[in-house]
Amino acid sequence: xxxxxxxxxxxxxxxxxxxxxxxxxxxxxxxxxxxxxxxxxxxxxxxxxxxxxxxxxxxxxxxxxxxxxxxxxxxxxxxxxxxxxxxxxxxxxxxxxxxxxxxxxxxxxxxxxxxxxxxxxxxxxxxxxxxxxxxxxxxxxxxxxxxxxxxxxxxxxxxxxxxxxxxxxxxxxxxxxxxxxxxxxxxxxxxxxxxxxxxxxxxxxxxxxxxxxxxxxxxxxxxxxxxxxxxxxxxxxxxxxxxxxxxxxxxxxxxxxxxxxxxxxxxxxxxxxxxxxxxxxxxxxxxxxxxxxxxxxxxxxxxxxxxxxxxxxxxxxxxxxxxxxxxxxxxxxxxxxxxxxxxxxxxxxxxxxxxxxxxxxxxxxxxx
Ligand code: ATP
Numbered sequence: 001x002x003x004x005x006x007x008x009x010x011x012x013x014x015x016x017x018x019x020x021x022x023x024x025x026x027x028x029x030x031x032x033x034x035x036x037x038x039x040x041x042x043x044x045x046x047x048x049x050x051x052x053x054x055x056x057x058x059x060x061x062x063x064x065x066x067x068x069x070x071x072x073x074x075x076x077x078x079x080x081x082x083x084x085x086x087x088x089x090x091x092x093x094x095x096x097x098x099x100x101x102x103x104x105x106x107x108x109x110x111x112x113x114x115x116x117x118x119x120x121x122x123x124x125x126x127x128x129x130x131x132x133x134x135x136x137x138x139x140x141x142x143x144x145x146x147x148x149x150x151x152x153x154x155x156x157x158x159x160x161x162x163x164x165x166x167x168x169x170x171x172x173x174x175x176x177x178x179x180x181x182x183x184x185x186x187x188x189x190x191x192x193x194x195x196x197x198x199x200x201x202x203x204x205x206x207x208x209x210x211x212x213x214x215x216x217x218x219x220x221x222x223x224x225x226x227x228x229x230x231x232x233x234x235x236x237x238x239x240x241x242x243x244x245x246x247x248x249x250x251x252x253x254x255x256x257x258x259x260x261x262x263x264x265x266x267x268x269x270x271x272x273x274x275x276x277x278x279x280x281x282x283x284x285x286x287x288x289x290x291x292x293x294x295x296x297x298x299x300x301x302x303x304x305x306x307x308x309x310x311x312x313x314x315x316x317x318x319x320x321x322x323x324x325x326x327x328x329x330x331x332x333x334x335x336x337x338x339x340x341x342x343x344x345x346x347x348x349x350x351x352x353x354x355x356x357x358x359x360x361x362x363x364x365x366x367x368x
Contacts, residue, residue, distance in 0.1 A: 001186045002063030002076075002153040003028045004049060009058030011044050018044045020210035021058070026203075028063075029184040033197035035233070036207035042190040045207075046156050049188060051075050063153060078152035080160040084143030086131040092118070092142050093127040099150040110149070117145045120175060137164045141172065148179070157189040161196070173199055194234045198222070206230050224368065228283055228360040237288050237317065239354065240328045242302070244284045246275055255284055258322050260302040264350040270364050271355065278358035285354035288317070291330035293340070294347035302328055303345040320344055 006024040010017060019041040026032045034042040047053040048060060051072035060068045067075050078099070086095050093111055094101075096118060100110035118124040121141040123134075131139055140163045147155060161169045177200055180187065191197050197204045198218045205215045206229075214226040225231035231239040244257040248267055255262040262284070265271075274282060294301050307321035318340060319329045330346050355363040 001028050001184060003030075003061075004154055004186065004188065005059075005061040005064075006045070006048075007059040007061070009045075009048060009055045009060060011041075011048060011053060012056045017210055019048070019055075022210075022212055024205060024212065024215065026186065026188060029186055030202045031180045031185070031187045031189065031200055033189045033191055033201035033204045034207055035191055035194060035197040035204050037192060037233070040207040041210040042192075042207055043158055046158055046188060046190050049154070050077055050079055050156055076153040077156055078147040078150045078154075079156045079158075080144050080147045081158045082160070082162055084139050086139055086142055086146075088131055091128050091130055092123065092134070095131065095142055096127075096145045096149055099146060103150075113149050114145065117148050118142075120179075121145050121172070137168050140164060141168075144172070153186065155185050155187040157187060159191055160189075176200055195236060198234070204234075206233060224362065225285075225354065226362050228285070228356050231285050231354060231356070235287055237329045237331070239285045239287050240291075241356070242284045242286075242322075242326070242328070244282055245280050246271075246282055247280070248275075255282075257284065257302075258326065259304045260284075262300040262348075262350070262353070264300065265353065265355075265365065268365065274355075274357035274363045281358065282363070283356040283360070285356060286328075286348050286352060288329045288331040289333075290352035291328070291332075291346045291348050293318075293330075293332060294345040298345070298347035300350060301345050301347045303343060304328065306340055306342055306344050309340055318344065318346075320346065 004026040006022050009019060009022045011019040022045060034045055036042055044053060048055050051070055055068060059066055062075055093114055096114035097110035100113060115124055118127060121144060123138055123141050126134055126138060144160055161172050164172055173196060189200060201218055203215060203217055204221055205212045208229055214221055214230050221230060221234050225234060228241055232241065242257045242260060244255040247254040251267050252263060253265045253267055304320035304322045307327055308319040310317040315331050315333045317329055318332050319327050321327055355365055357363050
């Protein structure tokens with residue numbers, strides 16, 4: 001296995017900058033997810049690692065060696081792309097074993113390795129079939145197996161689970177997680193599915209408009225999102241973001257928004273600086289799982305008419321309507337179907353809130 005490094009890498013297609021000055025270090029044995037919305041530059045970044053695109057500027061290193069202009073076959077990488085491109089005239093066993101055949105491995109050895117991986121992916125019983133004789137999900141797992149049989153330095157995945165149904169997708173995700181722990185493979189995995197990135201990654205690079213906006217462990221990104229963009233992208237449902245006005249009183253902040261009041265957040269220099277430039281207005285963030293139905297006398301609350309109450313089994317998603325684009329959703333964990341009034345008051349703790357300045361950048365709160 002090997003490390004991967006991007007040094008100030010940019011890629012333009014004519015005048016359009018798809019990837020803009022990206023620097024990224026991926027340690028040996030790390031599983032890094034490139035996460036972001038459609039068109040943010042994830043696939044282009046992966047294709048540059050693979051050698052399928054050449055950077056307009058910057059350098060790419062694999063295992064400490066510069067590979068920026070090296071042919072894909074000389075990079076010792078394995079790839080799984082969305083379109084699984086299996087060889088139609090070969091059965092699954094030969095498809096999976098093909099990368100080992102190219103390396104000159106004897107037939108018995110390569111088929112045994114293919115079978116081993118196929119069994120884990122639950123397609124071992126299909127080895128004699130042609131790709132046209134199996135389902136789309138099975139084709140995708142064959143493509144995954146073909147990459148995994150190959151002892152590469154780095155594994156590159158571009159949304160490899162996107163064609164699987166929900167149950168198989170969860171199973172394959174668990175398998176990849178297990179494999180990563182077992183093999184300690186270096187992997188770069190492109191996805192727009194935040195749950196997949198949270199579950200698999202040792203670190204996530206969140207991308208927006210060709211740039212990396214945060215590169216950190218899943219838990220760090222969940223606990224301390226660097227911007228409102230990240231806060232809104234990671235989490236399901238996403239973090240609630242509310243415009244608030246701030247007043248200062250006795251070392252504490254008093255926050256007020258439509259139907260919302262909050263106190264108990266200690267004033268810090270960082271908050272003072274943000275207030276000085278944004279004229280009292282900040283964005284308050286609270287995750288749905290940190291809101292509860294308020295008990296009488298609760299101090300940090302938001303009150304608004306009920307918009308929806310969705311029973312999800314172990315929890316209910318309770319959404320309040322505070323006007324256009326200003327809904328607030330709470331994940332209320334309860335065994336019973338929740339009966340709520342037409343107007344609902346939710347409460348939250350000061351230790352669970354996030355603050356963002358006028359540009360959407362995180363303001364560290366006390367203790368961070
Ligand atoms: P998705 O999740 O939809 O696959 P992505 O984040 O992987 O999106 P990229 O495929 O990297 O995005 O594309 C980034 C931007 O570069 C997009 O606006 C895309 O239209 C553009 N782009 C990609 N390849 C080319 C190309 N060969 N020529 C011109 N523009 C391109």
